[in-house]
Amino acid sequence: MAYRYKRDNPKSKRNLVIAFFVIIVLIALFVAVVAGFFGSNYVVQKSLEDPDVVLHMAVSGGDMIVTVYDGRRVDELRMLVLEIEGVSLPTSMSMMPAPQMGTGEVCFSNTCMGVTGVRKVGVRGIFTDGSSSLLKLSTIKFT
Structure with missing residues (x-):
């Protein structure tokens, strides 16, 4: 029985890892922008709210x-x-x-x-x- 070994291309693996990290960074950036928008909206609403006295x-x-x-x-x-x-x-x-x-x-x-x-x-x-x-x-x- 003979096994055929497929030669992996290290350049394609490197590109796949880089693409994975780029996607993770983009998702984190999107979450930070959305959280910043809603957080700033909350701060603005609280500052415009009338104080107790x-x-x-x-x-x-x-x-x-x-x-x-x-x-x-x-x-x-x-x-x-x-x-x-x-x-x-x-x-x-x-x-x-x-x-x-x-x-x-x-x-x-x-x-x-x-x-x-x-x-x-x-x-x-x-x-x-x-x-x-x-x-x-x-x-x-x-x-």
Whole structure:
């Protein structure tokens, strides 16, 4: 019994391997482009979405004044909680009811007395469903 050996052409094998890797790279590139498109669409939609509550913080003397402007959940906002990095505030000073009309000013009296240096100041909102969310985080220099 005799076997016939077919001589393989190394050039055709090399071309086949190169074609296989080119196809894999093209598929990966296509998947990356599609994922990038849908990912960027998600980011754009999230950035255009209304925030829960839009507010501004300002220091006036020893008081912190929080002005509530607008937002998607401003009608559900019940309480505002002020947090200053490195400062332990009693609940009576750090927790105030939200404005009655949904928008307006809330004054946290004497919360900044004796605070010096650069601190992170956060305002957390408590909503009607009991959930709590950080509404604003700013770095403020106290003198």
